[in-house]
Amino acid sequence: MTDERDERDHENGPDPELDPAEEQRVRGLLADLGGPAMPDDVAGRLDDTLARLAAERRAESPAAAEDSTTGQVVPLRRRWTRIGTIAAAAVIVVGAGGVALNQFLQDDGLAESSTAGAAESTDDSGGSGLAQSPTPGSPPAPEQAESRAQLLARELPAVRLGSFADDVTKLLGTSTARRALPGDGEEKASGQAARPPGCPGPRRPGTTTLPIRYDGVLSALVVHPERSGRRLVEVWDCGGQARLATAQVAQQD
């Protein structure tokens, strides 16, 4: 946590000494700022996020496979329906650049290992053909959609809270991502945002939204047009209700 530059720039040499009255004056001014209560809108946003985290946790818990009232095991197919309906459609084309998500996922080795996911995804559908693109115009069969949902949830590019800007910079530097994104000052011709149906995030005209796993959870990465060599990027929950992170990242040449 230590800011090393602060240490170098500001903590060399002896500490300045204020006389006690002066020190007390400054401390009084600081204390006078008080401790503001959390505003209602922020509290509401946190409550929503907390509810989402709890829901995700329930969905990921093995206990979610059991019916709490009857004790009967819920078939995996049903267990995955909730995220299946969201994530399955994410294999559809992303963005005006015409980038298929499965291509995006395989690009430049950014996707997380799918070994575990593939192993787990061999449910009653047999788990074959998971990486195949859907035939244009024909929605995948439910079994296929569920399996893809499992796979997608594990193969999406991983972005982590602790290395957010670095991860996103690396992600946006991939050739496939670059083709999908608007350039310097460029906006989509339609003025509409490109949003993956499976995890659309918020409506942001002129942006491109990519599905990612943010700290392990399916989320929407909203990428704004490049401005003077930098892009604003935001991570939102798939429903577009809560912004989870933001950063300005340099455009990779």
Add this chain to the structure above:
Amino acid sequence: MSYDGADDRNEQGDPRNDAELLRAHVEGDPEAFGLLFHRHRDRLWAVALRTTGHRDDAADAVQEAMIAAFRRAADYRGDAAVTTWLHRIVVNASLDRLRRNKVRAADPLPDDLEERASRGALVAADAEAGDPEQHALATDRRTRVLAALGKLPPAQKAALVLVDMEGWPVAEAAEVLQVPPGTVKSRCARGRARLAGLLPDLREGTAGAAAASDQVEGGEQA
């Protein structure tokens, strides 16, 4: 004011202390983390707001911190109080945002700084409520203090926020900031000296002085 979580029991009718709530969350209790976070959220908010100096950044920082704490609760080893751990995550998230948004350091002061100053002035609100002139003076004073605070290096600002504004003892602020206590004292001393130079003509109001006195009693002088 206590920072070990022992006095935080029963605030919401739940007899469990912070550590018990965190453990319950790790073990699958769906309500425990919400109760724990709700207990501390105003203090976490204050730290994030004063450290980042931006309302939106503070909201993002607290949200990021909450998500991180929720997901990484199993990593809590119990070598610091839960509230220290939570504040550490919030301070880290706040400083991360400052680093990410360095370009903002050159931005003009936000338009709603005065409003923010008023929002933060809970301790003095009663004393000023009936006196518009006093209220205006206090608002102006807080606006200037906030602006001066924004000129400090993030590490000094974080130390002052914890010690002088939130009343943390130096030793516990050091745990939050993950630096030796001497470093916290040094950062506080340098930060105060800088503020003294930036605000040579200001004195706190009566309510502020009382609050400062109360907070100093909470722990070791930095």
